[in-house]
Amino acid sequence: MKMKRSLSLLTVSSTLLSFIAPSFIAPYQAIATPPRTPDKTVNCDVLVVGGGLSGVATAYEGLLAGKRVCLTEITDWVGGQISAQGTSALDERPTQRRRLFYSRGYLELRKRIKDKYGGLNPGDCWVSDSCFLPRDGHKVLNKMLKDAAREGRGKLRWFPNTVIKDLETTSDGKIINAAIAIQHKPAKGAAPLNTSPLSQTIEDAYNYDDSSKFAKTIIRFTPKRKQSNSPNWYIVDASETGEIVGLADVPYRLGIDERSYLEPSSSSISNDPYCTQGFTYTFAMEATQNAQKHDMPPFYMQYSPYYSYELQRLASFPLVFTYRRIWSPQQGAQMTFGGINFSTPTPGDISMQNWTWGNDYRPGTSQDNLIYTRQQLQSSGQLVPGGWKGGLRTEALRKAEEISLGYFYWLVAGTTDSQLGEGVKKPHPNHRFLSGLNSPMGTAHGLSKYPYMREGRRIIGRPSWGHSKGFMIWEIDISRRDYNDEYYRKTLSPSTYRSLRTALAGLETTSVILGRKDPSSVARRTRSTIFPDAIGIGHYAIDFHPCMTKSPPEAAGNTERKGERRGAGQAYPFQIALRAMIPQKIDNLLVAGKSIATSHIAAAAYRVHSFEWSAGAAAGTTAAFALKNNIAPYQLVDELPKIEPKLIELQRLLNQNNNPTAFPDTSIFNEKWDDWR
Template sequence: MNHRRRCIDKIQTINSSKKTVSRLSLVAVTVISNLVTPLLAPFTSIATPPRNPDKSVNCDILVAGGGLSGAATAYEGLLAGRTVCLTEITDWLGGQISAQGTSALDERPTQRAKQFYSRGYLELRDRIEKRYKGNLNPGDCWVSDSCFLPKDGHEILRDILKDAEKRGRGKLEWFPNTVVKDLQKSADGKIIDSAIAIQHQPAKGTPPINSLPLSQTIEDAFSYENSPRFNKTIIRFIPKQTKIVNAPKWYVVDATETGELIALADVPYRLGIDPISHLEPSSSSQTNDQYCTQGFTYTFGMEATKDPQKQTMPPYYMNYSPYFSYELKRLADFDLVFTYRRIWSPKKGQPKTFGGVKFTTPTPGDISMQNWTWGNDYRPGTAGDNLVYTQQQLRSLGQLNPGGWKGGLRNESLSKAEEKAYSYYYWLVAGTTDSQLGDGVKTPRSNNRFLAGFNAPMGTAHGLSKYPYMREGRRIIGRPSWGQPGGFTISEVDISRRNYNDEYYRNNLPADMYRRLRATLSGLEAASVISGKIDPNKAMRRTRSTIFPDAIGIGHYAIDFHPCMEKSPPEAPGNRERPGERRGAGQAYPFQIALRAMIPQKIDNLIVGGKSIGTSHIAAAAYRVHSFEWSAGAAAGTVAAFSLKHAIAPYQLVDELPKIEPKLIALKQLLEKNGNPTAFPDTSIFNQNWEDWK
């Protein structure tokens, strides 16, 4: 016990440092982890029924997940005067821009130049610029027009929501360090009547929140019982409304990073690769492969120093070193990689060009956030190592039983991804190998230090992001719709700029599938292509994205893949990306978010936002960036508030399509009036000229 107390005291002494950045070396982080982990091992218990809640909280809108989509949902709900309850597994708002560390806004040039975004996203950008005294890019990074410190992202969003609460006369109930554990449904299963959540705080005499990485705390966070590490508060969320009849009294929004609530609610969804079809012609698989989702990443911060630093090899480094690479010769430069997502640069370096990219060289005090495909990406893709458990896996593990939910993630993969992130840092500063380019391109750069501590960029004692950056999770299958009797989904062909007239598609797709593909893309000539009156290779190709009559948001980004690896473990020597996975990658037209993609089957008061809307695997690779997440969240918050006001369920706004839906028109008008675009300028079936949208 005295040994345990001394270890805890040692951590608390380090954490109490008043330095701007706690500059723990990698060896210090490893030592602390080794000391504390055996003493505070993850607490687990057999799934038990929930104890009586410690308190009940009334909401108009319950939002699970405090990332950008969840924050945007809350923003619009508050401006509409509603009581919004917002839960988040970490203690930071913002997801990608804060807790996940990817505080570099992914944007397309034309949309950025025209500033054509949702009103809340524009406010976010404006406040970032004001925070840094007129500089939207204090990191002077080259991947984005805005790279900044993650903690500032959280604080800016916190202030935005506080102001929205005042302006709209709504009420925000904010629950950090909180996870949704159980959903209680009506007798017919169509309504979520209440939700049970767990909020955790450090037990007396234990290290603060964010002392240990997620893999060592996640199972404990989802346990009802108090543990040696955490004290728990059990919260029951219930509707605030009592007068509404014949319609939902409240709405629950799944804005989690992996679609936790859609798994808990057991509504139809997809994971991983979709089978090849005329709608998903670039798929790498003939059948559905649930285990191959895009890679996830623990980001971290590193600082350039004047003098060389002592670098200590992690004990597990050799397990991961066969993986690391600059990837391409045009990227094989340390300065280029460091400045790629540099989030702080107090003094500009010298201009430099490498591989056609212009940037300024790092100077002492510069801070880089690392997020690199052949670096700290972790890319499992088999049934034995996939991160996001499938429905079948969840059932076999008992996680869909009452009280059995533990977050739906494979803890071993989280742990290995954490080790890999530490190892990637060591490779950057001390490694000499390169798995893709061979020896001779990599030289050590030891004048850098790993940043850890509560005042460091990631706000954690261990230095890794509080939560991994998630590119893909569960994706709902919407309700059957006209043209999609199996359930609504936004597919590859709805957004891709590819013309599909090349040799691969002509030779590899079955003739009838290829004909249907060309017909889908040919608009008014579709019937003639299907009947054989027009050669599919000569049919006019639509040069825009699909226009949805129920569009309630927008997005634009390339179809960008970080594919899973072919074999397990992903870091195995000689492993390669799943063959064919990058075929669907490429440019996309400016696209829309359909309301039908946000309405799950079976449950009438569950709305889905963020990355879990109804998209295919390939389309999801574009529907995942910052501005999209905000637009989807703004739509979710507006739909929830609108539905409460009009005593209507969201599915009733689209159930008569393609007939005219008067209330759907009113909703779209409200979104536009509020500064939340539902279409890009000049969107119509007659405008086929989108080449200027870069």
């Protein structure tokens, strides 16, 4: 396999650790400030908020459909997970990857990565078939969008370093008429963008006024067409945390869902909005020929009780280094540890770090949670006009930055292990932390531009057939678990357990409901739920990075929230329902990415790269289809289970465009879904 091996890097000394210091801690409170007159107005057919994979996929399909697409992003890179968040290792399942059964844009992304490097895996990592440099993810996707605009005769308006500050709606609140955004660039004489970490810039980014760091441009996004009886433009929330969902104040869930027959593995009998999955600032480190000098960060001892290899079978530095190695100039000798085969690191190798008991930050209480609940948004003034500040706790971002920088020091100099005890961790000084604007992460401080987010606000869809309280995709819709063990019999009430077994009866459900069969005698269906309004696909394991029990997360002796990993495990290939993308209250808002209507447990599978692309492709196609047919998306599903001719037409269009809505040979009559691994 031929690969390009030259790479220019600017490294900066460990004094950059001082960028993140306690002096920047400040109470987080939104202050409503009146906007100045917008500097410019921009017309769009589709406004995509968030430039991650789901946002790019939305824009990609919108452009191919000939639409005028405006794409905003808080950073200056498109790609989200594979670029600005640094997680440039594609999470894929073996069967789907072997059969290359993905959306057309995702297949094009994989092809262009392969073309660029001469192979999919220039990092020779072992977690994925494709590990590469984050900045190249941005470059590849940027070119894909330009090519899509040219091919489809659409118009792309790209707005980096831009956040949405406010929304203007009709008097009944059903239509968003305009979105007010703030775009920033360096103020005169100020340091370049990406010099300071996010925690030091995010609050400034949401203020209308210019500052010592930023010069601001106020943009008013509006529809291109005049008002009609149906929406004349669409806003797609493809942000990482469900930001527009929070700002628009539509119904949503956050954190753990209450235990029920639909979510039987929930760790709580009631909803807990503060326990979301951990988030991570990734970074890149390079193997060197000689030992490097490493200074202990001033905050290291605060976080040192947290760091660990986690499991004995993972307690190998070379294994952890090569896990998400994103660049490897020469292949080292093969070695095996814990049953895993990988090539030995060699000088010049670059690894991206994303480790649960390393740089994951996992708050789980009301004192430290990252994503503010609706109550917290209200109390901080973020739901009043002009008060929106992004909906995140700045202090949690700052501490996540610190724990990540501390984790690098632990890798190269640490000798403790919080889970495995003494004598396991050894120093590995022949490595350096890569930082600088030309480094893999593209930041002076070396951390990713934005943290890798695993979970955000998740909408509650509109009440529909079989979902009287609002549409949701639940644990039992996708999990391979048979729920026949003693835990569920003892934990769930008899009536709840009976409802669970009934819901899993598959083709025999009717017989169970009518009393012809005892639910305990019925074999559990071996497939995921098939949705009549499916418009996309995904497949991944239900994968948890649980919140911690006590505050702060890094406290000595702290443990993961009890029971959070119970729902983890294998999932069947699953579908994305259109109803999961349509929020309540607002008719011209669609939701893509991780904020679709999934439960806490289901969301642990509905969050990886190919799913994000499929959801975005569905959103972009749906928006363009709705505009062309003068119909709102909710009208495509409001008569289910009756036949919806326009829904069928949309599904046909998606499949014709090679954006599949179902996996091959997966139907209610096919019991061989176990073959999909």
